[in-house]
Amino acid sequence: MNDLPAIVVRKVTRTFAVPGQTVVALEDIDAVIRPGMVTGLIGPDGAGKSTFMRLCAGLLVADRGEITVLGIDVRREPMRVQSRIGYMPQRFGLYEDLTVRENMELYADLQGVPPAERAGRYEELLKMAGLERFTGRLAGKLSGGMKQKLGLVCALVRQPDLLLLDEPTVGVDPVSRRELWNIVYRLVDRWRVAVLLSTAYLDEAQRCAEVLLLHKGRVIGQDDPAVLGRSMEGRTFLAAASGMGRRRLQSKIEAGPEVLDALATGRRIRIITRESRAPDLEKRGAADNIDISPAPPRFEDYFIARLKTDTGSEDARGKIILRNPPPAEGGDDDSVIVADELERRFGAFRAVKGVSFRVGRGEIFGLLGANGAGKTTTFRMLCGLLPITSGQCEVAGMDLREAAAEARGKIGYMAQKFSLYGSLTVLQNLQFFSSAYGLRAARRREQIRWALDTFDLDRYAGTESRMLPQGYKQRLALAVALMHEPAILFLDEPTSGIDPLARREFWAHINSLAEQGVTVLVTTHFMEEAEYCDRLLIMAEGEALAQGTPEDIKAMVRGGEGEDVDMEQAFIGLLESRQGAEAGI
Amino acid sequence: MSSVTFMRLRGFVRKEWLQIVRDPSSIGIAFVLPVLLLIVFGYGVSLDARDIPLAIVVEHPGPKAGSFAAGFYHSPYFVPLPMPTIQEAEQALREAKVDGIIWLRENFDRGYLRRSEPPIGIIINGLDANTARLVEGYVQGVWAGWIDRQAEEEGIAASVPVRLEQRIWYNPEVRSTDFLVPGIIAVVMTLIGALLTALIIAREWERGTMEAMLVTPVTVRDILAGKLLPYFFLGMGGFTLSTLMAVFLFDVPLRGSLWVLVAASSLFLLTALGMGLLISTVARSQFVAAQAAILVTFLPAFLLSGFIFDISSMPPVVQGITHLIAARYYVAILQTLFLVGDVWAVILPNMLALLAMALLFLGVVFKKTVKRLE
Numbered sequence: 001m002n003d004l005p006a007i008v009v010r011k012v013t014r015t016f017a018v019p020g021q022t023v024v025a026l027e028d029i030d031a032v033i034r035p036g037m038v039t040g041l042i043g044p045d046g047a048g049k050s051t052f053m054r055l056c057a058g059l060l061v062a063d064r065g066e067i068t069v070l071g072i073d074v075r076r077e078p079m080r081v082q083s084r085i086g087y088m089p090q091r092f093g094l095y096e097d098l099t100v101r102e103n104m105e106l107y108a109d110l111q112g113v114p115p116a117e118r119a120g121r122y123e124e125l126l127k128m129a130g131l132e133r134f135t136g137r138l139a140g141k142l143s144g145g146m147k148q149k150l151g152l153v154c155a156l157v158r159q160p161d162l163l164l165l166d167e168p169t170v171g172v173d174p175v176s177r178r179e180l181w182n183i184v185y186r187l188v189d190r191w192r193v194a195v196l197l198s199t200a201y202l203d204e205a206q207r208c209a210e211v212l213l214l215h216k217g218r219v220i221g222q223d224d225p226a227v228l229g230r231s232m233e234g235r236t237f238l239a240a241a242s243g244m245g246r247r248r249l250q251s252k253i254e255a256g257p258e259v260l261d262a263l264a265t266g267r268r269i270r271i272i273t274r275e276s277r278a279p280d281l282e283k284r285g286a287a288d289n290i291d292i293s294p295a296p297p298r299f300e301d302y303f304i305a306r307l308k309t310d311t312g313s314e315d316a317r318g319k320i321i322l323r324n325p326p327p328a329e330g331g332d333d334d335s336v337i338v339a340d341e342l343e344r345r346f347g348a349f350r351a352v353k354g355v356s357f358r359v360g361r362g363e364i365f366g367l368l369g370a371n372g373a374g375k376t377t378t379f380r381m382l383c384g385l386l387p388i389t390s391g392q393c394e395v396a397g398m399d400l401r402e403a404a405a406e407a408r409g410k411i412g413y414m415a416q417k418f419s420l421y422g423s424l425t426v427l428q429n430l431q432f433f434s435s436a437y438g439l440r441a442a443r444r445r446e447q448i449r450w451a452l453d454t455f456d457l458d459r460y461a462g463t464e465s466r467m468l469p470q471g472y473k474q475r476l477a478l479a480v481a482l483m484h485e486p487a488i489l490f491l492d493e494p495t496s497g498i499d500p501l502a503r504r505e506f507w508a509h510i511n512s513l514a515e516q517g518v519t520v521l522v523t524t525h526f527m528e529e530a531e532y533c534d535r536l537l538i539m540a541e542g543e544a545l546a547q548g549t550p551e552d553i554k555a556m557v558r559g560g561e562g563e564d565v566d567m568e569q570a571f572i573g574l575l576e577s578r579q580g581a582e583a584g585i
Numbered sequence: 586m587s588s589v590t591f592m593r594l595r596g597f598v599r600k601e602w603l604q605i606v607r608d609p610s611s612i613g614i615a616f617v618l619p620v621l622l623l624i625v626f627g628y629g630v631s632l633d634a635r636d637i638p639l640a641i642v643v644e645h646p647g648p649k650a651g652s653f654a655a656g657f658y659h660s661p662y663f664v665p666l667p668m669p670t671i672q673e674a675e676q677a678l679r680e681a682k683v684d685g686i687i688w689l690r691e692n693f694d695r696g697y698l699r700r701s702e703p704p705i706g707i708i709i710n711g712l713d714a715n716t717a718r719l720v721e722g723y724v725q726g727v728w729a730g731w732i733d734r735q736a737e738e739e740g741i742a743a744s745v746p747v748r749l750e751q752r753i754w755y756n757p758e759v760r761s762t763d764f765l766v767p768g769i770i771a772v773v774m775t776l777i778g779a780l781l782t783a784l785i786i787a788r789e790w791e792r793g794t795m796e797a798m799l800v801t802p803v804t805v806r807d808i809l810a811g812k813l814l815p816y817f818f819l820g821m822g823g824f825t826l827s828t829l830m831a832v833f834l835f836d837v838p839l840r841g842s843l844w845v846l847v848a849a850s851s852l853f854l855l856t857a858l859g860m861g862l863l864i865s866t867v868a869r870s871q872f873v874a875a876q877a878a879i880l881v882t883f884l885p886a887f888l889l890s891g892f893i894f895d896i897s898s899m900p901p902v903v904q905g906i907t908h909l910i911a912a913r914y915y916v917a918i919l920q921t922l923f924l925v926g927d928v929w930a931v932i933l934p935n936m937l938a939l940l941a942m943a944l945l946f947l948g949v950v951f952k953k954t955v956k957r958l959e
Contacts, residue, residue, distance in 0.1 A: 061959075082802045087797065089796040091792065094794065106600045108596075109597075110597075112593065112802065
């Protein structure tokens with residue numbers, strides 16, 4: 001039976017009615033998901049991944065077309081399908097008032113697992129997920145990664161023939177992410193379970209045996225990710241330059257018409273060209289000291305190239321020109337943010353334990369860490385949203401404890417979620433926030449004009465902001481944070497939940513701001529984004545684990561040997577050596 | 586029932602039970618709120634007037650005036666404050682130190698039996714119309730009683746042409762507690778049946794647990810039974826608690842049969858559960874669910890059920906609307922069972938109405954609930 005395709009989708013269309021319009025989530029989809037391996041459903045947010053999963057699980061019915069799961073027509077016999085699959089929705093949302101064990105019991109009851117088989121199954125699953133020691137703990141008290149693993153365990157209490165995982169790794173720390181993947185691999189290896197896993201992280205595609213690429217409700221490709229990557233052979237390069245800032249180098253390279261994409265990774269720039277030819281910088285007289293070498297292509301290169309050429313959204317290199325860039329203050333010390341032995345306690349719990357760092361003018365400084373590492377707490381203390389328990393903290397030369405309001409006038413803040421008024425139009429949001437920042441008369445008008453022009457928001461000025469496309473929401477949020485021309489920008493997980501192209505555009509914006517002297521402090525859980533920062537602070541359990549440039553941090557783990565590690569491996573390495581050190585004590 | 590169905594049901598019931606026990610907010614709605622409501626309505630809100638401060642001005646003290654004034658001192662309804670002059674008494678009324686003035690004019694001793702000129706002035710603060718009317722009634726009661734006694738003492742018939750003999754049935758002491766507390770039981774059951782159920786299912790949508798559950802091989806019947814059963818028992822628990830408090834704490838008599846009370850309450854609870862489940866088929870966030878449940882079930886149970894406000898004194902249109910409110914039928918049964926007894930002419934039609942509503946709501950819920958996201 002293993003030769004039977006796990007899922008066959010034929011000519012499937014699914015639309016949703018929202019007030020005033022019909023949204024096409026999936027259009028004329030054809031796909032075959034093969035058994036006994038992991039298939040990745042790859043696509044940016046809003047591509048139709050969740051709709052695809054839900055159609056296969058029988059939670060939604062297609063407008064047109066046919067879906068056969070494990071040889072069964074889902075529309076006609078959803079119950080038969082549901083008795084053979086495991087499904088983990090995006091917000092798994094365990095029963096938080098139930099313990100790990102009780103959650104498992106519940107799903108075993110609902111799935112009709114015979115009591116005699118349970119003990120063995122539980123033991124096996126708990127061991128696989130590393131949750132043996134936590135069976136009595138309430139699910140609500142688990143860390144984010146552990147919750148996700150428990151969700152997976154619950155979807156597996158009865159051995160499924162097909163496992164549907166809807167973005168199981170979103171917001172999970174790298175260590176838990178690796179563990180989740182290991183569980184998935186073991187399922188495939190040991191039981192030949194077919195797995196369909198959706199993700200917006202492009203680096204995860206490489207872990208799949210096959211990927212199904214979705215974009216705007218259509219399948220734009222299905223193949224082995226390595227094969228897709230290889231199709232980019234000859235079009236990918238790495239550039240490095242001595243004596244030139246990374247950002248300047250990037251903008252120089254981007255200027256070439258033959259360059260499709262240029263992205264900072266560490267100190268180097270990764271380039272994708274339109275044709276299999278190296279970028280010709282000499283022609284523009286910009287070749288001094290720039291060293292360009294071919295780089296092995298990756299799946300991400302293929303996907304980005306595909307999206308860029310398909311959507312024609314090549315102008316995603318947005319440059320922001322500030323009307324009044326923050327002046328360079330001629331002090332002896334150009335540190336704009338100084339944190340000295342910063343500490344925060346909540347009762348007996350030390351959320352942040354004596355963290356120190358300095359951020360210079362025009363620097364992009366990243367706070368990296370898993371959920372609960374203390375980065376949001378640190379962040380809030382720096383913006384003056386949370387009182388400091390002990391330690392010193394200066395922002396723009398002001399002590400936050402004394403001049404919090406004044407310091408805040410120099411800070412632009414962009415919160416984790418889209419936190420503007422959804423029912424106000426773009427223009428009304430800009431008007432409201434500009435007056436909230438105390439802008440008046442001519443300056444207010446000019447700044448609103450500037451925001452509409454710079455972020456290309458003019459054509460959406462009268463649109464309710466909740467109706468905006470993702471990327472434009474992001475632009476509006478950034479525009480609002482910049483209304484009062486702050487010298488410092490605080491960004492809390494600014495890119496979570498937006499698609500890779502919008503994310504690149506956003507970083508291009510941030511880079512151009514930094515070039516003009518704006519200091520940027522950013523938290524993120526995307527490891528690849530850590531590479532865009534000038535310097536990083538890696539946090540774990542309230543402590544600073546490591547600090548430095550992305551290259552420094554990778555070198556700490558590499559230990560001087562030539563082997564190339566990426567940021568994620570570096571992060572995991574740091575965490576492991578810390579745990580090792582603790583165990584050694 | 587097959588063993589698999591039983592296993593699922595057991596799973597559901599155990600899960601709900603553990604959630605109820607561990608989540609302080611459902612305990613709050615199921616047990617703390619009812620106790621609070623009962624105490625507020627049993628002790629705090631009383632529609633009776635008691636211990637009303639009353640100024641008494643006797644312009645010319647004499648034996649008759651003294652004995653009449655004494656009638657107020659012995660009444661449990663008043664706290665009389667003697668005042669020397671009417672001016673002072675009016676000042677006290679203006680400052681809200683007293684709610685009324687009894688003014689015995691100087692000719693009281695001579696003129697009380699003569700009708701020609703009124704020997705007493707009564708001034709009542711009409712700000713609170715309800716209290717004012719009660720004070721008026723009580724004062725008249727005191728006056729009538731005193732006249733009676735005077736007539737007896739003097740051996741003459743009082744010159745009152747018609748004698749009013751009042752008998753108040755079923756609640757001879759006219760204690761408002763006796764009809765408020767049974768009414769509260771209807772509100773409590775609405776809270777647990779409709780509000781709590783709608784909230785808890787909306788929470789399952791919010792946390793995504795509902796989606797995960799829909800993909801397991803459970804049937805719609807399993808899901809609904811899994812919700813109905815635990816919350817039915819929780820609701821009956823709230824009912825038991827409220828009834829015990831009513832009878833033993835507030836001394837409300839229970840004149841009808843207990844089993845009729847339990848049967849009517851079960852029917853009403855099923856109706857409330859049906860409304861709660863119906864709301865949750867539409868409302869998928871706790872905020873919307875709470876608003877819908879409060880507007881559609883809780884407020885009507887409070888305002889339109891006849892529990893506080895008498896239905897027959899409402900405008901005809903509103904009276905018509907009350908027929909759509911399940912709590913109306915239940916309150917009628919509750920008040921009859923507690924205060925009167927098993928009056929089948931009242932209980933049966935109301936029970937039938939409840940049965941019809943329960944069937945309607947649960948029927949719609951079964952039809953509307955699908956194992957899908959739309």
